[in-house]
Structures are given as structure tokens and as C-alpha cells.
Amino acid sequence: MRYAEICVNSPVAGRQTFSYAIPPSLNINAGQAVWVPFGEKLLQGIVLELSDYPAVPETREIADIIEPQPLLSPAQVLLAYWISRHYLSPLFDAVALMLPPGFGRKALTFISASISEDFDISSLGEEQRHALELIKEDGKISQKKLEKALGQKKAQVIVSQLVRRGLATRSYELEAIKIKPKLESYLNLAITTDQAEQEIAKSRERKTERQAALLEFLAQQSQPVYISDAKKAAKCDTSVANTLISKGLIRSFELESAKKRKKPKLYLSLLVRAEEARRIAVWLQERITARQAALLSFLAEQAEPVSLSEARQKTKCDKTTLNALVQKKLITVQLLEVRRNPLTHYDITPSSPLILTDAQQSALMTISQSLAPGEKKESKVFLLHGVTGSGKTEVYLQALAETVRLGKGGIVLVPEISLTPQTIERFASRFPNQVAILHSQLSPGEQFDEWHRISKGDCNVVIGPRSALFAPQPDLGLIIIDEEHEWSYKQSDNSPHYHARNTAIKLAELTGAVVILGSATPDVETFYHTQKGDYHLLQLPERVTPSQNSPLPQVEIVDLREELKAGNRSLFSRFLSQAITQAIASQEQVMLFLNRRGGATFIQCRNCGFVFRCRRCEVALTHHPDRNILVCHQCNYQIPVPQFCPRCSSQRIKFLGMGTQRLEQETGNVFPQARLLRWDSDTTREKHSHQEILNRFRDHQADILIGTQMINKGLDVPRVTLVGVVN
Template sequence: MKFADVILPLALPRNYTYSIPDKMVPLLQPGSRVAVQLGRQKKYAAIVKTIHEQAPKAYQTKPILDILDKDPVVFPNQIKFWEWIASYYMCTEGEVLNAALPAHLKLSSETILLYNDDHTYDSALLDDDEFMIAEALQIRKELSIEEVQQILDKVEVYSVIKRLLEKNILLVYETLKEAYREKKENYVQLSPDYQQEERLSALFDELGRAPKQLELLLAYLHFVKTQGSVLQAELLKKSGASAAQLKGLVDKGILWIEKRTVDRIPLGKTEATIDFNLSPSQENALASVRGCFETKAVTLLHGVTSSGKTQVYVKLIEDCINKGQQVLYLLPEIALTAQIIRRLKKHFAGKIGIYHSRFNNNERVEIWNKVKSGEIQIVLGARSSLLLPFKDLGLIVLDEEHDSSYKQQDPAPRYHARDAAIYYAGLFGAKVLLGSATPSMETYFNASQGKFGLVKLMERFGGIEMPAIEVADLKQEAALKTMKGNFSQQLLSAMEEALQQQKQVILFQNRRGFAPFLLCTTCGWIPHCHQCDVSLTYHRNQDKLHCHYCGTRYPYLYTCEACGSQTLIPKSFGTEKVEDDLQHLFPEARIARMDVDSVRTKDSHNKMIQMLEQREIDILVGTQMVVKGLDFENVNLVGILSADSLLSYPDFRVNERAFQLMEQVSGRAGRRDGLGKVIIQANNTKHPVLQYVADHDYNAMYVNEIAEREQFNYPPFCRLLKITLKHKQEKTVAQAAQVLGNWLVPKFGTQVIGPSAPIVDRVRNYYLQELMIKLPRDSKKIAQAKYMLREFFIQLTTEKAFRSVIIIPDVDCI
């Protein structure tokens, strides 16, 4: 008897074993998708992890019901990778599977209601809801739960179904339905009877009495000659013909309609053309990276903004493509993929595929399959693309490696794409290139210690100068009364000058919305979210108050709920407010905003970036989206509107993050002519980070920060593990956190920080408590600590008082 351990798409603490029916033994492989039953009725599509002959001792196995695919959907390396992620980041393999597989490959059974033909019922004994469902079942014979909800026009329908079950009017069964559907399109073809010229000429004479049909036929022949294949919708649109005219030609047997399967993600031509030359400094950097790769698996390319790191990446990608290997090019934001993909397509054309969260479920399945088959050789995407099933991975490029977006926050797995990429590459023997103008402290430390290779590219492409940086003193300007709203005179003058020179301006404000909060000027009351302990942000475009934690929206408040006065006013400012003020200050300028609220659709990022590239926007206001890696040749002024908000966050990484943000956003200026200028508005102009940014001095920032990290034992000198506890009762979660803390202190001593409530201590009606543990940089000790923590978590949740406490471990938290 053969058995299979399978990974179910659920957060189960272990994998389950199923028996393999004899007829399936020759067909089943690790990585195959199989249908299995869990519990009495529920069915799932699971992934086979291993095949063996050892029956489990703890329970009787159930048989695998079906093999869902001809070939496995994942390779052994993906399964090893999932196992490592689950172990290292303290989650389950089912949670990793859930994050990795496209939704249409993760199937769970659907409850189907069947009409019981063997039973008769008296409709007079049914209430209205029961009667409606019984009548519908009698006509349709089967209904899904969703259809029942639509018939009754309500969500809660299980009580009605239960009553009908008790009366034997219906039966229930569970079925798995494949969600992925191939895309079909109608194509028009000329009948073989009219392929010869003589028959076609005669046909033109026959259609002389039907000029519209003749016109449509001529349009079809033109399309065939110019395009090859003719899509029905395109033919009707471009010819101006009607469906009835086309049907007339089809009914006469002149044209045929053929339904064909088409790609949702067409790749186009596949030739690669590298048509640029590197500068001497880029050539040196490329040679150094290749040299590092001979002895190191990971190399850091530390290149200043606009130094031409992307062109170095292209040359390294070309090396891999020539060997027939695949490349993964990771970016922290979807916003960056639009600009980079246009550049890479110039060189690699149809070899590239994009993968990120904006694709629909069917598109994701098609990209998944193309990567698995090797049809896509270069994948460009955000962190989730790391979970694709690569066949032969040769290189991972992780651009803007310092970016915090590489760390998954919620839900599990809470993996860091940089660290996971290094492990994943190791499974293939592939190389990893980390690129940044402002590397993370951990990466630069590893490079300086010799663990990673280190290559520096410290001059801008073409010898262009770094932008000049000025700090505007907001306290001084406020005293002199030269401020106009949130703009210093220094910044406004520079903007006027840039616009007169027909240059573009980028303004960075790290808060979206119109105003971060409303304030009652009579009593000081501030509206808060009912579900979260956080103030509501005013979005004037929608005239709503938004909670940026749970997403709840509230109507605008005119009356203070504390004192009843009508003196609520918006305080502070976000990107919406900046955009609004600019329209009054620069009425002739074309102003746009780039933040989460303004770029919600799949193509909106791309459209806005193209507008900026084509100089259809004069001033762009944005959040962190405008900071990361974008390249606009006509931007010569960047304004950072509120540096103090970046420098005052209570976190040990605050100086590092502030430097990275300000240095990155300043790098958008003067990328072609070297005449860039950056103006940083701040109240605390003496802050040391502002001086590091003004001097573009990463090394000074690093030396200062690394000394403090070592003194207080923070990363990279330790590993941080954060434990968050959640419960709907504040007292319960506080007690649970205290109990857990009491267990941890004897084991970890002073390396345990907390428990304490975070800054925002209630989210979605759950109260939060946090503990932090500093673990040594020793893999064995870390593994032992994680094992011990898992035991503590089980022990805590088995206590009756804390059974419903949710425990979330976050390894290498950010």
C-alpha cells in the first residue's frame, strides 16, 4: 500500500496522510494536485508533498479521490521552499500554499443542495422561505448556497436549509469545481470552397446584390492579408458591419466562425537585443559582480541614484538567458513594474512576464503555467512572484533591496522576500544580486563582513552631479510669516523657477488623504474609529472620514461628540490637501497625485507614469510611491514637505528609514542634466540625518547607526522576533501576554522586551499586546527558541481563560 502526505490549503498544525488507490500509483507524483476529503464531507484540492509506504498510527487513512492535473503544478524545489518558509517564519505549510498558489488552483468543495425526488411534501406546512427554496429545487433540481442566498435575498440561509433537511425535502452533497477557465475567442475564416481565385472572383459577382455583405467580405480579406488571423469582434468594429451581415455570410457557407483558445498573457516576439554600451564605471561594476559571483552566492551592488544599476542588471540577465536559465527580477512596488517592464521589453521582448496582485485569478494561472513550463524566462514582479514555480532559476535580482515592502505583514506567511530569495536561490545553485542606493543596515553589514560580495557604483551615469540639497527652516519662515499654507517661500520660489524653465516637480508627503485628523477647537476632541484606537483621516474627494487600519468609512462630522460644538476643523495635511493647495497657488500648472487612493486600478500606475514621462504633468504629489526607483528625465526639483514626521517615529530603525526615504526621493531630481535641486522642509533643522542626506553620505549614517545597534544589541547583531497577542477583551489579552512573558523571561532573560500595548492598541475590535525577543545570530539557538515558543503557544491556548487568544509570531519583524 502506498501513502501520500499532502499539504492542504488550511492553517493546520501538520500535514495529513492519505492512501493512494492502486490505479493512481503510477500516475501520482510529488507536486501533483489531488482531491481529498477532510472531515465528514468537505473536499479540498491538496498538493502531494511526499509518497511513501508508512501508514500513520494515529488515524485511519482516507483514499485520495482524484488526481486533478496531468502534470504536477509545483516542482520539488517549491515544496522544499514552502517547508523552509513555514519552519523559519513560524507558520504552517498550508498558509504558505495559500499564499503561493493562484486562487483558481486552490479548490475547496462547494455545498450543493439536491431535490429529493423520493419524498413528497405538503406545501401548506412550509413557511415562505422554505416554500421558495422547495419550489426552486423542484424546477432546477440542484442549487448552490449562493443561489439560495440570491433567491431569499439574505446571507443567513443555513437555518432554512436545516429545516428543509429535517423535512427530507432536500439532500446535501459536496463537490469540487475547477475555477480556472480558458479564454475563448471567435475567429472568422474563409470557407475552403472559396480559397481559389476563380471561385472568389465569382463570389464577388454573386454578392453584387448584397453590397453590405460584399463590403464585409472585402474587409475580412484585407485583415487576413495584413494580420493573418481575424478576430470576429475586431472585424465587426473596424469594418462597421453588423452581426446580422456577418451571419448572412456564415449562413451562405462563405465564412466560418471558429472558437479558439487564446492567451490572456500573450508574450509576443522572443528575440533579445541589447543595444546599449556601458560607461567605464558600469563596466567595472559588471566585471566586479561577475567576479564576486565566482566565490559568493549573494552580492550587493551599492550604486547611487541614477548610476545606471538597471543596465548592469540587464547585462547579467543576458548572461543567464544565454545559458537557457530563468531570471527573477524583484521590485518592492507594483508602481515600479510599469516603467521597468517597458525598458526590459526593449531588450528581451517576449521572454518577460509580469506577476503581481493586480492580475485577476485566470491571468495568474496562465502566468504560473508559463513560468513552470519555462516559456517565460524573465519574471518581473513584487514579492509574491518569489513563490512562482521556476524550472531552472539562474539569477534573482532584488532591486531597492532596503525597502520594507519586501516584508509581508498580514496574513501569514510573514516572510521577507530578500532573505527568502537567498534561500530559494540556494536550492537551484542560483546567484542573488541585491541593488540599492541606500542598502539596509543588515545587508551592508553582511557585505562589509565578507558574507556577501560588495560592489560600489558611486557616480551617476554620464558623470552627472548629485542634486543640491537645501533645508528650509519652517520655524524661521513661520516667525517671518513667509509661509503660504504648508509651503515655505524657499520651496515656492524654486517651484516657480522650475515651472518657468518647463521642468517638472515632485513633492513628497508621507500621508494620504486631505487631513490626518479633525480637531474640536473648543475641547480638543478628535474623532476615532469605532473599531480601532486610531484617529480618522479626512478624504475630501469623497467627503468621508477613513480608518487606514480597518478600512471603515464614516460620514463627515460637523458636531463634536464630546462637547456638542460645531468647531471641528481639519488639522495637519496629506497628499489630497497638498494637491488642493497647489491648484490655488499654481492655477496654470497640470497637477496630479500618486497614492493608494488615486491609483487603484491595474493600469492606473502605468498611465500616470507615462503621463509624467510624456510631460503631461507639471507637478506630481505623492507618498512613498514616488520615491522608489522611478526615472524621469525632466524632473529637476523635489520637495520633501515634512521631514519631521519621518524623523520622529518611535522605532530603532527611524534614522535609517528617514535617510533612505529622503535620499531615494532626492534621487528623482536632475537625472539627465545634473541640475537637480532638493528642498527639505523641517522644524528640527539640526537633526544629524538631515546633514547625512544633504551630503549624500550613506557611510556616515551607517557608521553612526551601526555603533548604536551594537551598543543596544539590535539587528544586525541579533534577530528580532515579535509576538502579537489579540483578543476582543482588553483584560484577557493583557493577562495572556503577562503569563507568556513570565514563561519567556526565565528562558531568554533581559532579551525579552514587554509585554506592552503597541501605539495602536486596538484594531478591528481586537485589543493587542506585544512582546519582543532578541535572539542570537546562531541558527541552532534560533531553531531551539522557535520550538520552545511553539510549545508555549500551545500551552497558553490550552488554558481555558486564553483559548480564544490569537497569537501571531513575526520573525525578523520590521
Template sequence: MPVTENTLFTSTSASSSVYAEVIIPLALPQNYTWRIPEHLQSLTSPGCRVEVNLGKQKKYAGIVKRIHSDKPEFFEPKDILNVLDAEPVVYAEQLKLWEWMATYYMCSEGEVMAAGLPAHFKLSSETIVVYNEEFGDDFTNLDAEEYVVAEALLLKKELKLTEIQLILDSPHVYPVVNRLIHKRVCYVWEALKNTYAPKKETYILLQKAYEQEATLAKLLNEDPKLQRAEKQMELLLAYLHLSKTTGSVTRQALLKKSGASDAQLKGLIAKNILRSEKREVDRIQYLPKDITIDFELSPAQQTAYQQVKESFTDKTVSLLHGVTSSGKTQLYIRLIEEHIKQGKQVLYMLPEIALTSQIIRRLQKHFGGYIGVYHSKFSQNERVEIWNKVKSGELKIILGARSTLFLPFRDLSLIICDEEHDTSYKQQEPAPRYHGRDTAIYFASLYQAKVLLGSATPSLESYYNAQTGKYALIELNERFGDVQMPQIQMIDIRKIERKPNDKEKAIITPDLAKAIEESIARQKQVILFQNRRGYSPYQVCSVCNWVPKCKHCNVSLTFHKHTNQLACHYCGSTYPPLQTCLACGSHAFVQRNFGTEKIEELLQEKFPKAKVARMDIDTVRGKHAHDTLLQQFEQQRIDILVGTQMVVKGLDFDTVALVGILDADGILNFADFRVNERAYQLMEQVSGRAGRRSETGQVLIQTGQPQHPVLQYVQQHAYKKMYADEIDKRKQFAYPPFARIIHLNFKHKIKEVVQQAAQQFTVSLQPKYGNYLTGPAEPIINRIRNQYIMELLIKLPRQQQLIQECKQDIKIQIINLQQQQRFRSVVVIPDVDGV
């Protein structure tokens, strides 16, 4: 149970000093200490925000981690300026999580705090310029710029620097402000500004004099002022109707219902018939709280459900290995029901927000307003409101991506990590570079909660932990409703005869085109998967083979036909399409390979009567865009859905009969020790979207290497064979789960500098860790955003002491490296469990 009461300093003597270790949301080498003034001691407790000065009068809102009486030995701590919260913003469990994440993932607690708190809790220091009333209003000695600012200050009394920039239409306002300060026209006030504001709605109510039926009837039938005002009478009648049907009436709803104007409403308020009232309202609308479970588990599901419950008696973590469409979600719903009926909280994690829209509708059907959703598409105000509802225990079920782990749960008892194998659970940029699944397991231990990992294609690490007894293993090997696993057929693209310049067959082969036609004719839906977005991943000069590349990254540019631009998918830079080769001057460009945009265009040409849609990061940018697209597909308003990995992950559609994987070779040809595992997971997951209800689905995979072992495993749905093959190779070459990996990235704008820095760093680690080092080496893409990159891989045996020592030695070597003038600006990024 989290700490909810303030720690009071009732026994502190007046003469003794009390100190606070405070976490600041910055990448600082350590947490700093401030003194708690006597008048703030009774108000300060761990988890509260405090206002502190750091550096030259910069103010920050930090979180108190620890209160102690150990005076720092080498400096005199500054005083805390203010306590910002009456009760803790975060619980003790969160502070422990932040500390663990910082230690394990080699970052600072400030970076974890910055990632974990909504922006409105991380108050920023803003420079406020305040007018000096003693100066008066004689501006004759001021120049033109000074005069404009002084006049604005005279009217508004205080201005932010950003506002002064707008007034002068210039970013360079510091000299002007400095001159005004010297002339005593104004002075500077540093203030912490809390930007969160509750949403308020205007409600319309009947004046108390007319709440009785008799007085209301007299008003309606006899009042001459109202009888003559026909529009006001209509507005009043609309109000009475709305109040009876909905209970409370907002100003906006009333004006919409009645068709009246704001002036007519103000007229009724002026006559003391109606009154208005401001109320705080939720930005997110919640359904009534209700539990309605309208399904029964199948015998196989019921067996798995009992096994999960039994496994939790002696294991903290259980792995549910259920084939695609086996009904894992229904099993989750039963577990959630059991926990929330006990008054507990449940966290349901998904790898990406694209998955949440379909799952949330299903969970809302069963649990109504018990559910809250939390992800990056919500506004900062919405996040604060969800945060507070989780903290108070009002929300019992939270659904979202990895960032939900930072929420202040009051009584967490179960974490469900669905699609636990998914790479999206691993944070890439910025720090903390944590893995959502692994962090969830530690977080659950702080509450003595249980963790259920679920997947049709578990990660090798999780399955190994289950095989060796660290996790419990529960298997669900049959599809719900006894539907057969989809039939998978390989299409060997080497055997397809192609005419010169006939690019169409290279993308959609005749066999796949025929299968699409048959599916549409039977009013079934089709999903086509291609793991590249855009129109053409790269174009090449047919004369000299020159490929257009990004100016800032060593990567080819992708052509997007819709926007008619070349785009870099690493830094986001865009360029106009090239007509002339910059190497040889020819105009003969050839487009190579194909992305989802090109497939969409080709499908619209080939199947003009079919409704085609595309699902990738370019088409689902809006807050509700992915949900709208999925609902259209669910309602069969789309016949063919083409997309990237978004169409793979956990989506459940009744009438998908055919799935096509257009370029299996592109998935298999990555330089990564996990390539076979991930290729199998991707293809098995996308195959699982086919035939989920009444009939056996069909999957067609286009490839130039149909005998590849991974494709054979996919065709047989043989996860265990793939696992056995891969785990032997992992053991042989000392890769996870038999080793811990720390991946070091070195970045600098000068290639020679970053190469030398990486080499020197490696040499310093060589004596102690020589057997565990791979590199340094350039990655395939060796320059991103004008920064050259070198990589060093450290594969450590799973010995806790050695791993801790190595992490500490890495930190020391980073400090040593950056103390050298030549390497001071080299950025070294450790990524634990990376690659």
C-alpha cells in the same frame, strides 16, 4: 532542475498500503496523512493535487508533499478520493520552500500554500443540491418556499446553495433544503469545482473551397448571391484585407474593421463562404521574443558588471551599492541578457507593483516577449496562465513583487532584488509574514542560483553582511553620464514668519514656492513628497482639544475632501464629517497637519497654470492607474507630482529638476529602532529623483530640526557615515543584525483579557529567555478593528539552536494559553524579523 516526471508505484505489492502527506490550504497544526487507494497509486506523485475529505464531508484540493509507507500509529487514514492533475502543479523546490517558510516564519505549510497558489488551483468545496428524478413532479405537498426551489431543481437538475439563496431572496436556506432532503425531493452532492476556464476567442476563416485564388476570384466576380448582398461583399473584402495584413482574423476585429453587423457575418457563414472556429487564447498579450540591447555600459558600470560576475564565482549573494541614477538597471539588463541566452530563467523583484510599469516598458524594449509580469492586480485567470508559462519555461524573465517567489520556475539561475532595503518586501498580513529578500536568498539556494541585491541605500543588515564577507560588495559611486548628485538645502520652518491663520506657508514655504516657479518657468518638472495621504490627518476641537477617532480603532480619523468623508486608514471605516464636537458641543474644529490631497489643492491654487497630479493609494486603485499616471509624467503632461512613498521608489524621469520634502520631521519622529535608517533611505531615495540626466538637481527639505544627524547625512549623501553611526547603536542595544527578533502580537476584544494573557505568556518564557524579553506593553495604537493589542519583543542572540528552541517554546506556550477557558479566544501572532 525541478522534478517533472510522475513517481510511479511499479514495485508496490497489492497487499502493502501507501500513504500521502498532504498539505491543505488551511492553518492546521500539521500536515495530515491519507491512504492512496491502489487504483490511484500510479497517478499520484509529490506536487500533484488530490481531492480529500476533511472533517464532516468537506472536500479540499490538497498538494501531495510526500509519499511513504509509514502507517499512522493512532488513527486509520481515510482514502484519497481522486487525483486532480496528470503531472505535478508545483515542483519539488517549491515544496521545500513552503516547508522552510513555515518553519522559519512560524506558520503552517497550509498558510504558505494558500498564499502561494493562484485561487483557481485551490479548489473549494461547494454544496450542490441535486434533483431526485424518482420523486417525479407532484409538488402539492410542499410549502411555498419548498415549491419554488423544487420547481427550479426540476428545470436545472442541480443548484448551488448560493443559487438557492438568490431564488428565495434569503440567506437562510438551510431549513428549506433540509426539509426537501427529508421529503426526498433532492439530495446533496459535495463536489470540488475547478473555476479556471481558458479564454476562447472566435476566429473567422475562409471555407477551404475558396482558399485557391481562382475559386475566390470567381466568387467575388460572378456569384449572384454575393453581388446582390452589398454589405456582405464589403464584409468579405474587409476579411480578405485583414487576413493578408494580420494573418489571423478574430470575429471582434472583423466586425470592428468592416462596420458590419453580426447578422451579416452569419449570412456569409450560412452561405458556406466563411466559417467560425473557437480557439484558446492568452489573456495577456505578449510581444515577439527578441533581444535588442541598444546601449553601452559606462566605464564605471562595466567595472561593476565584471565585479558582479566575478563575485558569483565564490559567493551566492552580491550586494550592488550604487548611488541614485548610477545606472543599476542597465547593469541588470546586461546580466539578464547573459542568463537568458543560456536558456535560463531570471526573477526580477521589485518592492511594489507601482514600480513595475516603468521598468516593464524598458525591459520589453530590450527583451520583448521573454518577459512576464506577475502581481496582485492581475485576475486569477491571468495568474494561472502566467503560472503555466513559467512552469513550462516559456517565460524567461519574471518581473513582480514578493509573491513571484511562489512561481514554479523550471530553470532559475538569477534573482535580482532591486531596492532591497524597501520595507514593502516584508509581508504584514496574513501569514506567512515573510521577507521577500531573505526568502529569495533561500529560494535561490534550491536551484544553485545567484542573487544580486541592489540599492542606493542598502539595509543595515545587508550592508553588514557585505562588510563581514557573507555577501560580496560591489560599489557604483558615480551617476550615469557624470551628472552630479543633487544639491540639498534645508529650510528651517521655525524661522518662517507666519501670520495668524496663514496655513499656506506652513505647507509650502516661500523658498520652496520660488523654486517651484523657477522650475516650471524652465519647463522642468517638480516632485513633492509627503508621507501622509488624505486632506488632513486629523482635526481637533479648538475649545476642548477633542479629536474624532475611529469607533473600531484607537486612531484619529483622516479627512478626505474629495469624498467628503472621515476615514480610518487602519480598518477602512468611513464616517460623515463632524460639525459638532461630541465632547463639548462646540462647532470650532481645526484641521491639523496636511496630507497629499490638501497639498494638491494648495498647488492648484498657488500655481493655476501648472498641471498638478497626485500619486497615492487613493489615486492609483485601478489595474492600470499607476501606469497611466507615470506615462503622463514621463510625457511631461504633468508639471508637479505630489505623492507618498510611491514617488520615491526607483522611478526615473529625465526632466525632474526639483524635489521637495515637505515634512521631514514627520519621517524622523517614529518610535522604531529603525527610524533613522528608514528616514535616511526615504529622503535619499526621493532626493535621487532630481537631476538624473543633464543638470544638477535641487532638493529642498522643510524641517524644524535642520541639525538632526540624519538630515546632515542626507545633505552630504553620506550613507557610510549613517551606517557607522547606526551599526554602533544596534550593537550596543542588541538589535539586528546582531540579534534575531521575534515580535509577538496578542489580540482580544476585551482589554483586561489580552493584558493578562500577554503577562502570563511572558512569565512562562521568563525562566529561560528573561534576558531577551522586552514587554509586554501596549503599542501606540492599542486597538484595531475592535481588537485590543499587547506586544512582546524577543531579541535573541544569533545562535541557531537557541532560536529554534525559542520558536518551539513559543508554539507550546500558545497551545498552553489557548487551552485555558479565559484565554481561548486570544489570538497570538508571531512575526519573525518583524517590528
């Protein structure tokens, strides 16, 4: 028997693995997801190692396989171990970084009674009897429902007692899968195009269906039928009967006994034999209707299967039309997996590589040499240090093109989701239909589809923030970290706490990939490694066309104390105010940066000095004037705007400090002619909001863009000639 070392999805598992025996019926590989018994529960686990000997004397068996194929590559298994050791994080938390979206599922516990008929239930305690009664009522009760009735701890104790005494048994059922591939119905011809044209040529009106139904009904009757009953049975109107009468197939008449009535009753009967009527009815049914002909004609024009939704939109067909063609075996309907494409809102125009400067060419050549097969340099980490506008992105693109040419894939990391739309446009235009994106603002379905596209090797390029580093790129050749100095590459809010830059370098070491760290202002630690010789320094000292003749932006530092002395109490210095006015007059654009969102950044009682703070985080609450609430930006704790101080009951409540909402309001007051746009986490809650704001600003639908850190991460907007950092 073989054994597996498994990291288990349990908070008590910590940084250790657990030994499990592999049943002979299961084919287990490293990196595979499995169900394992853990205490009294059934939990998810990931197989990290296989061995012929267990690490402990007694082991339990793996219950079942979750996925038939391994979810982690050998390099990712080693990376998970490294993250757990290096950052002192639970092992499963490190593994979870690399698992597909929607992976987390629970095994639901159910309790069933197993009492023999002669058992004396009075020998049990009152609580145990009550629990058994609840179990017997449902036949099988979920642990959660029992806990709700008895209390969590009490229910767990009682169930354990009953199971030990053999009076109850546990069983497990898996939670429903949260995210699945999206399936859509597609239509295709089941006959040749020539045969379809023949069917279309003999198409009929919809009324012939009713004619066939009426003939079929009358053929089944042994005597004349009252016309109202016939119309009801055939679901037709009087015009259908009149058509058959005109064709000499049926007749209408009055009974002798009814001729004296004011409103005589009409009856219908066949003028042909029943067998002939049935033959004609079949012939009528075989002819297709005008709607069926329209759908058949549309499908005959298509070179490949068409989605049902598109066919309905183009031909206005309904379910009846579709089913009729399927029954006649003229078309087929099949369920196909369709991609939830997050790039549908992007306008991608293919682009060609640009001519490189000498410095760019030198940097690219050095990187390409490391990408070459068989290259065994000690370090494959490069710091691409280039001034603003020096063309670092073009070096990324051409290095990535060389990686793809060698049959490998790449991962491109950006510091902010806000930068992702701009990066996607550049890379997708150079690598059409080869780019996947991964970030938290995608829908769960989009994340699921992108993850599986990457794992199948369908994407040469993966783009996203730090979490995209763990994409299942099958043959990783290049990792690019743009703006490598940014603090947002550090994950500090959730476990595991890791630095994406250092983790990327470790992943590259495990896979043999090359790492490019790009920045105009490198991190001190990174630059120190270049001085030690750990990393290779590549310099881009000059700006490229059209910026090469433009000097680097002039930086003006304004002492606001001097502004106050001069009587200027505005949020804007005189210098900044004048520069904004000139830029707007020249049809140029302005960006104003303030790394605080909301209105006032803290609220204080001017009588006793009390500051309103979050009761959980102890940080000052921020005023959001649009909703008139105070919000904690750490945990989202919210309270209404207070009217009185809770300490001294004073009404002298003062709103102090400034966020982007207040800056937007003040900017509108000072520059009423300017069109404003705000970009922060309050304005980007909707899907595609980052892209929409960026597109609006680039299309010059706004003169001034006000934002937090989202706007200072390398946006490329040609009309921007002024950036103000507001204190």
C-alpha cells in the same frame, strides 16, 4: 498502495500535513492539486510528499485530481515548508503564494433524503421533520440553502443526525471555475487562394438569394400563388419578382374572376418546369454575395487566421454572411486561446546594451562567473551598492541577458507597483516579447494568462512587486531585487508574513540561482552580511554619463521654527517656495513628497480634545475633502464629516495635519500658474493609472508632481531638478 502527505485548505490544518491513501486509478505526483475528504467536507489540497507508508494507522483516500500537472516545483514545495517554519504561518497559506490565480474553489454540499416508504416520520423531532420536508421539496437541497432556512449551527447538527440515521445523504458538486482561458473565434480559408479568387469573380448581389428563394417556393406549388403570399414566403419584395419576370422564368397575371376589381390581385406562376426552377435556384444559391466576396477577399490576403472581431471590423460582415461561407465550406471557424496582454498600453521600442564603465564591467564579470554552469560558490548573493545614477539597472539588464543566454530565466522585483511601468519599459525594450508582469492591479484574466505563460517557459523575465517572487519560472537562474532596503518587501497585512528579500535568498539556495540586491542605501542587515562575508559586495562609486559630470543633489534642511519666527505660516519654506518658482520659470519639473494621503490627517474637538478614531482600529481618521468623509487608512471604515463632537456636543471641530490632497490644494493657491499632478493610492484606483500618471509627468504635461511613497522609489524623469519633502 502508496500514500501522500497533503496540506489542506482549511483554517484548522495549521502547519501540519495529512496522510491520504492514493487510489490505484489516480496518478499522483508531488506538487499536484487534489480534492480530499476532510471531516464532513471536500477540500482542496496540495500533495507535498509521497511515501510507501502512511504517517498514521488509518487513512482516507484522495477523492480526485484537480489539475493533471503539478502546480508546484520541488523547490517551491521545499520553500513552502521553509516559509511555514521560519515565519510560523499555516502551511497552506505558504503554498497559496505559489498557486495560479483563480485556483481557490469550494466543493458545494448538497443534501438528499433517503427515507424508506414504511419509515414512521412521526418518530422524529419537530426540527428534523421540518428539515426533511425542506429536503423533499427540492429533491436535493444545498447545505447553504438549508442553513439559511434553519440557521447555520442548527442545520449542521440536524443534517449530521439525519445522515447518521441513514435518513439523508450528502453529495458534493464543485464550484464553477472562476477564471478560464479566453477563447476567441478565428477565421481561415478552407480553400486555396486561387479557388477563393474564382469564387470572388462570380460573386453575386444579395438579391439573388431572394430570387432563389422565390423560385424554390414557386416550384413547390401546384397552382398559381397570390403575389403577397409569395413575397412573404420568400422574404422578398416586388423588385425580385420583376427581375425573374424579365428573365422569363416566371409570369404575373390576374385571374379572370378578379379583373373587374378596382385593385386587381396579381398571381405568380412558373414559366419553366419545376425541376428547371430548382436547378436555377441551386445555381443562384451557390454564388456568393458581395459581402461574402469581401470577407473571402480579406481572408485571402491574410497569412494566418484572423479573429472574428477584426474580420467584422474590416469587412462589416454579419453573422449571416459568416454562416453562409461556412455552409459552403469556403471558410472555417475555430476557437483559439488568446492572451489578455497587460503590455498592450506600453510603447516598447527595442534597445541595445550600453557601454559599461570599468566598475560596471567588473561587477558584471563577477556576477557572470557565478551564473556559469558548474559554478559552486558558497554564496551566490551580491549586494550591488551604487550611488544614484551609477547605472545599476544596466548591470541588471546585462546580467539578465547572460542568464537568458545560458537558457535560464530571471525574476525582477521592484518595491512598488508604481515603479513597474518604468521597469517594464526598460526590460521589455531589451527583451522584446520575453517579459511577463505580475501584480495585483492586473485583471484576474491577465494574471491567469501571465501565470500560465510563465509556467510554460514562454517568458525569460518576470517583473513585479514581492508577490512576483513566487512566479512558476521553470529554470530560475537569477533573482534581482531593486531598492532592496525598502520596507514594502515585507508582507505584514496578510498571512503569511514574510520578507521577500530573505525568501528570495532561500529560493535561490534551493534552485542554485544567483541573487542581486541593488541599492544606493543598503539595509543595515544586508550590509552587515557583506562585512561577514556571507554576501559579495560590488561597488559602483561613480555616476555614469550623462550624470558623471553632475554632482550629487544638494540637500537643504529647513528649520520650520525659524520660518514661523519670520512670519511665514505657509506650508512651504521661503527657500522651497523660491526654488519651486525658479524651476517652473526654467521649464523644469518639481516633485513634492508627503507620505500621507487625504486632506487633514486627524480631526479634533478644540473644546474637549476628542479625536475622531476608527472604531475597529483605534487609529485617527483622515479627512478626504473630495468626498467630504473621514476614512480609516487601515480598514477603510468611513463616516460622514461630523458637525458636533460626540463627547461634548461642541461645534469647534478642527481639521489638523496635512495629506496630499491638502498639499495639492495649497500648492495650487501658492503657485496658480503651475500645472499639478497628484500620485497616491486615491488617484491610482483605475487600471493603468500608474503608467498614465508617469507618462503625463514625463511628457511635461505637469510642472509639479505631488505624491506619497510611490514617487520616491527611483523614478527617472530627466526634467526633475527639485524634490521637496514637505513636513
